Amino acid sequence: xxxxxxxxxxxxxxxxxxxxxxxxxxxxxxxxxxxxxxxxxxxxxxxxxxxxxxxxxxxxxxxxxxxxxxxxxxxxxxxxxxxxxxxxxxxxxxxxxxxxxxxxxxxxxxxxx
Amino acid sequence: xxxxxxxxxxxxxxxxxxxxxxxxxxxxxxxxxxxxxxxxxxxxxxxxxxxxxxxxxxxxxxxxxxxxxxxxxxxxxxxxxxxxxxxxxxxxxxxxxxxxxxxxxxxxxxxxx
Numbered sequence: 001x002x003x004x005x006x007x008x009x010x011x012x013x014x015x016x017x018x019x020x021x022x023x024x025x026x027x028x029x030x031x032x033x034x035x036x037x038x039x040x041x042x043x044x045x046x047x048x049x050x051x052x053x054x055x056x057x058x059x060x061x062x063x064x065x066x067x068x069x070x071x072x073x074x075x076x077x078x079x080x081x082x083x084x085x086x087x088x089x090x091x092x093x094x095x096x097x098x099x100x101x102x103x104x105x106x107x108x109x110x111x112x113x
Numbered sequence: 114x115x116x117x118x119x120x121x122x123x124x125x126x127x128x129x130x131x132x133x134x135x136x137x138x139x140x141x142x143x144x145x146x147x148x149x150x151x152x153x154x155x156x157x158x159x160x161x162x163x164x165x166x167x168x169x170x171x172x173x174x175x176x177x178x179x180x181x182x183x184x185x186x187x188x189x190x191x192x193x194x195x196x197x198x199x200x201x202x203x204x205x206x207x208x209x210x211x212x213x214x215x216x217x218x219x220x221x222x223x224x225x226x
Binding site for chain 1: 145147149154155156157158159162164202204212213214215216217218219
């Protein structure tokens with residue numbers, strides 16, 4: 001596809017369950033970002049991948065959150081033992097260069113009951 | 114620490130008005146600034162990207178300016194239309210190595226027919 005895709009679009013889970021969110025970036029984009037948008041709050045940076053470099057995990061809120069990017073393309077964000085405060089829209093973005101900007105996927109709306 | 118503020122938080126205007134949305138940031142050491150639009154329940158659409166060396170960018174009825182030294186950007190919308198109703202987000206590219214975006218909370222715009 002032409003744009004960034006994310007799946008699932010919506011995910012409802014029970015507290016304590018693990019969830020996996022997927023992001024397919026635009027082909028050829030070396031940078032991939034995950035952000036979180038909580039109700040009534042701004043977007044917050046979670047993690048950044050750039051090529052084969054070690055990811056910048058400085059935005060991950062706890063050790064229950066992890067992410068990987070396989071083959072420099074698809075990325076998966078995993079949240080273990082979900083809590084109600086994890087409910088948010090999780091947005092993925094990719095970029096070929098900061099000179100061009102970041103391109104966002106439609107997001108995954110996560111609801112933890 | 115970079116902080117981004119957007120004023121006003123909400124705006125309601127009649128169709129046809131020219132609008133100015135404001136964005137300010139505390140650290141002028143930025144790479145770029147990007148304006149986005151977010152429609153309810155949907156992802157982010159990039160509107161304009163201004164490089165740190167540029168003063169403004171234009172796309173159709175939209176014009177974004179950047180005064181890096183004073184830490185300000187404005188998004189000007191000419192001849193507003195009901196279809197412009199959305200939340201407008203300003204984000205600056207962190208000057209660090211990860212090029213992450215630091216976000217404002219947005220301006221919620223309603224253009225009434």
